[in-house]
Amino acid sequence: MNFTMVRRLILKDWYLQRLPIALSLLGGVAAMAVLVLGGKAGFTLGLILLVTVLVASSAISTTNLTVLERKEQTLPFVMSLPISFREYTAAKLIVILVVFLIPWSVAMGASFAVLALSPTHSQGLIPYVAIMGSEMLMSTCFIAAVGLITESQGWTITAVMIGNVAINGIGYWVAHIEGVSQYMFGPVMRWTPAAGALLFAEYASIALMLGGTFLVQSRKKDFL
Amino acid sequence: MNDVESHNDLAVHFEGVGKRYHHFALEKINLELPTGSIMGFIGPNGAGKSTTIRILMGLLHQDAGAVRVLGRNMPDEQAAAKMDIGFVSEDMRLYGAAPLRWHMEFVRSIYPRWDQPYAEELLRRFDLKPEQKIKGLSHGQRVKAALLLALARRPRLLVLDEPTTGLDPVARHEVLAELMAVLADEQRTILFSSHNTLDVEQISDQITFIDRGRIIDSDDKEIFLDRWRRLRLQLPPDGAVPKLPGVIEVGGSGRLPVLTTNRFEPAMVYACNELGATVQAVDTMTLEEIFVANVQRKRTQEEREEVTV
Numbered sequence: 001m002n003f004t005m006v007r008r009l010i011l012k013d014w015y016l017q018r019l020p021i022a023l024s025l026l027g028g029v030a031a032m033a034v035l036v037l038g039g040k041a042g043f044t045l046g047l048i049l050l051v052t053v054l055v056a057s058s059a060i061s062t063t064n065l066t067v068l069e070r071k072e073q074t075l076p077f078v079m080s081l082p083i084s085f086r087e088y089t090a091a092k093l094i095v096i097l098v099v100f101l102i103p104w105s106v107a108m109g110a111s112f113a114v115l116a117l118s119p120t121h122s123q124g125l126i127p128y129v130a131i132m133g134s135e136m137l138m139s140t141c142f143i144a145a146v147g148l149i150t151e152s153q154g155w156t157i158t159a160v161m162i163g164n165v166a167i168n169g170i171g172y173w174v175a176h177i178e179g180v181s182q183y184m185f186g187p188v189m190r191w192t193p194a195a196g197a198l199l200f201a202e203y204a205s206i207a208l209m210l211g212g213t214f215l216v217q218s219r220k221k222d223f224l
Numbered sequence: 225m226n227d228v229e230s231h232n233d234l235a236v237h238f239e240g241v242g243k244r245y246h247h248f249a250l251e252k253i254n255l256e257l258p259t260g261s262i263m264g265f266i267g268p269n270g271a272g273k274s275t276t277i278r279i280l281m282g283l284l285h286q287d288a289g290a291v292r293v294l295g296r297n298m299p300d301e302q303a304a305a306k307m308d309i310g311f312v313s314e315d316m317r318l319y320g321a322a323p324l325r326w327h328m329e330f331v332r333s334i335y336p337r338w339d340q341p342y343a344e345e346l347l348r349r350f351d352l353k354p355e356q357k358i359k360g361l362s363h364g365q366r367v368k369a370a371l372l373l374a375l376a377r378r379p380r381l382l383v384l385d386e387p388t389t390g391l392d393p394v395a396r397h398e399v400l401a402e403l404m405a406v407l408a409d410e411q412r413t414i415l416f417s418s419h420n421t422l423d424v425e426q427i428s429d430q431i432t433f434i435d436r437g438r439i440i441d442s443d444d445k446e447i448f449l450d451r452w453r454r455l456r457l458q459l460p461p462d463g464a465v466p467k468l469p470g471v472i473e474v475g476g477s478g479r480l481p482v483l484t485t486n487r488f489e490p491a492m493v494y495a496c497n498e499l500g501a502t503v504q505a506v507d508t509m510t511l512e513e514i515f516v517a518n519v520q521r522k523r524t525q526e527e528r529e530e531v532t533v
Contacts, residue, residue, distance in 0.1 A: 002303065008333055015326070016319055073317040077370070079283050080311035081334055084303045221285035224278055 001090065005083050009091035010098070013065055020064065021099055024057035028103040032110045043114065043121060050107045051136070054100075055167065058140040059160045061099045065092055066147025067156050079223050089148060089217040093210060096144045100137070108133045116189075124186035127195040128174065134202040135170050139163035141206045145213040174198060234292070235259045235381050235413035236280060241289030243275055250275050250437045253289065257415060257430070259380075264424030264445070265417035266515055267434035273417040274313070276434065277385045280415070281311055294381055307335070310374030313385035317366070320359035324352060324369050328376070335377040343376035349402065364395030371399060375406060382406070382414045388423050396423070403427050421512040431511065433518050440522045445511070452514045453488035454507040457481050457496060466499035468492055472521045484509075484517055 014021070031053050035046025069075045078088065111129050115121050146159035174180055179194025236257035243250040250272045257263050267273045278284040280293055282302025291298040296305040318327055324347075332338040347354055350368040352361075361369060367387055374382065384403075388396045404427060406412060418424050424431065425445070432442040441448075459465065459479040470487030485492065493503045509517070 005303075005334070008330070012330060016322060072320065073315050074319055076283075076311075076313050076316040077318055080281065080306065080309070080316070080374075081331075082303045082306040087303070222283070224283045 002083070002087055005081075006087050006091045006094070009078070009083065009088065010095045013091070013095040014099075017061055017064060017095075017099060020057070020060050021102070024053060024061070024099075024103045025106075027053035027056070028107055032107065035110065036114055040121070047111065050111070051132075051167070054104060054107060054136050055139075055164060057103055058100050058136065058143060058163070062096055062140060062143040062147055063153075063156050063160065065096050065099070066144060067151060067153045070151045071153060076224055085220060085223050086214070086218050089214055092148055093144060093213065096140070100140045104133065104137060122185050122187055123189040124183045126189045127191055127199075128180055128184050131174055131180070131195060131198050131202070132167070132171055134199060134206075135167060135174075138202050138206050138209075139166060141209045145209045148213055149216050233259055235261075235294055236415065237290075237292045238276075238280075239290045241276075241279060241286045241291055243279060243284060243286050243288075248272070248275075248437060250279075253439055255432065255439065255442070257413060259413050260411055261430050262414040262416065262428045263430040263432060264421075264428030265415055265432050265434065266419065266421055266424055266511075267417075268419055268519065271434045272437040273419075273434055274315075274385055275437075277313070277383055277415070277417060280383060281306065281309065308380040310377055310379035310382045311385075312367070312370045312374045312383075312387050314387065314389045315385075316370055318358045318369060318373075321357060323355050323357050324361075324372075325354035327358070327369070327373055328354065331373050331377060337378040339376050339378050342378075343372060346372040346376060346402070350398065364391050367391060367395070367399060371402065375402070380411065380413065382412060384414065384416045386418055387416075388418060388420060400426055421510070421515055425511040433515055435519045435522060436526075438522075441518050448511065448514055449508065451488050452484075452486050452509045452517070454505075454509060455483040455485065455492065455496065455503055456505040456507065457483065458502040458504050460500050463500050466496050466501050468495055473517060486514075486518075 028050065031046050031049035033046075034042050034049055036042075038046055069078060079085075108129070111133070112126060115123055115126050115129065140163075143156065143159045143163055147156040150156065175184065177194055177198070179192035180198070183190035183192065234256050236255060238253045238255035241250065241253040241255075248270070253272075253276060255276070265273055265276070275284065279286050279291060280298065282293075282299035282305065285299050293305045294308050296302075298305060318324075328343055332340070332343075346352075350365075350372060352365060352369055352372065358366065358369065371387065388399055391399065400423060403414070403416070406414070414427075416424060416428060428445055430443070431445050431448055433440045456476070457465070457480070459481065461479070463479070465474055465481045465483070468483070468485070470485045470492070471483045472486055473484040474481055475484065476482035488506075493506065496503050
């Protein structure tokens with residue numbers, strides 16, 4: 001693996017995606033301001049805004065970084081460079097994760113800080129926020145995997161829709177699992193085996209999706 | 225010269241290469257492009273030119289056969305091989321939101337042999353503004369920009385897949401003129417695909433025809449132009465068309481047949497006269513006429529074979 005080449009490809013995508021990245025950061029900062037400064041009602045509104053920003057950021061950046069290369073016919077230019085498809089895939093996966101992880105880490109950090117430090121909020125929500133935040137990361141990896149493997153706009157949009165529906169469905173389901181729901185609104189944070197297992201399952205899925213994408217892409221025979 | 229030495233002199237070597245799709249197959253492609261030569265790769269739309277070129281670039285994996293480019297096995301060593309290849313294709317686009325200067329810096333960061341003074345010279349010759357975003361360029365300017373990015377990296381092999389398609393006559397002339405200038409470098413090898421025989425004729429010294437996924441002929445351009453002729457005959461009353469070796473098509477009508485040959489020799493004129501026909505004219509053929517006659521001959525041959533089977 002030529003890591004210098006991978007780094008150049010990452011910097012290329014970073015430059016080309018700088019506007020969506022800046023907008024997602026701006027949206028994230030605005031949502032956090034509402035979340036931190038808006039009291040109890042502001043916390044709920046800020047949380048909804050943060051989720052919206054993260055979902056939008058995930059959908060836009062992932063679609064831009066995977067499908068657009070083929071759709072706008074820039075893939076022949078990239079693939080004419082001295083790179084292998086493994087390096088191309090590695091660069092895409094890294095840049096997608098980095099672009100998403102920046103607003104995601106800030107949002108998660110701010111949410112945890114507010115829940116942990118503010119006397120008006122319950123710390124019991126922290127495991128639920130961690131599980132749902134990880135779900136969004138999982139959803140981003142899912143969209144990235146579909147986008148990179150299929151290179152089809154139709155399938156990627158379908159993956160975005162599945163990801164959006166899954167956030168609501170999984171959010172509802174997790175909130176009704178006994179090991180999570182029983183301490184959710186309590187004053188103290190409790191990591192139950194159920195919450196731990198959910199988190200583990202999410203990160204195992206993320207690892208599987210990333211590894212699977214890399215494997216499928218490495219075995220591809222036709223790049224154009 | 226032994227086998228190894230002769231292979232080292234080949235910039236591109238295809239041996240029995242095949243690629244199968246549902247509705248199209250590239251079959252038993254054998255192609256040799258010696259270092260320093262310029263090959264025109266001619267075929268109608270859908271003949272398999274782009275598929276062949278993508279296999280050459282390692283972007284498609286062949287189902288059968290072996291491909292070596294600049295001494296490297298493709299597709300396994302495609303990344304290393306592409307370090308020495310400049311590639312421009314008709315369907316290649318640059319990033320619309322980024323200026324040409326950014327593209328130049330990006331490509332420069334990858335290729336150690338990037339020639340900045342030459343890049344600046346090409347900017348002037350092509351009348352391109354480096355600060356302009358690609359989306360603001362015309363089609364002709366975009367092709368020139370892609371060509372600049374390929375040429376300034378000083379590649380040993382330049383692969384151009386229909387680069388002049390869709391260009392206006394002025395832009396086409398400028399692009400071809402620049403390619404002619406590049407030819408001054410004798411170590412540079414060029415593969416130029418097109419369905420426009422006029423463009424190919426101007427710059428190539430070797431010609432390969434491809435049709436329906438098969439290479440139907442390949443040779444030096446001058447040999448093609450020398451050996452293909454049309455003989456316009458006048459037959460005596462009740463005279464028959466002379467049967468001569470190397471005649472691939474008999475056209476015309478009645479007592480004024482036109483023979484097309486791909487193995488012309490002056491002796492054919494004497495042979496016609498001996499057989500009672502008067503040779504009124506021996507016409508040279510353009511590359512386009514040779515290409516069309518070649519394709520039709522091959523297709524007729526295939527149809528006959530299918531009927532026999």
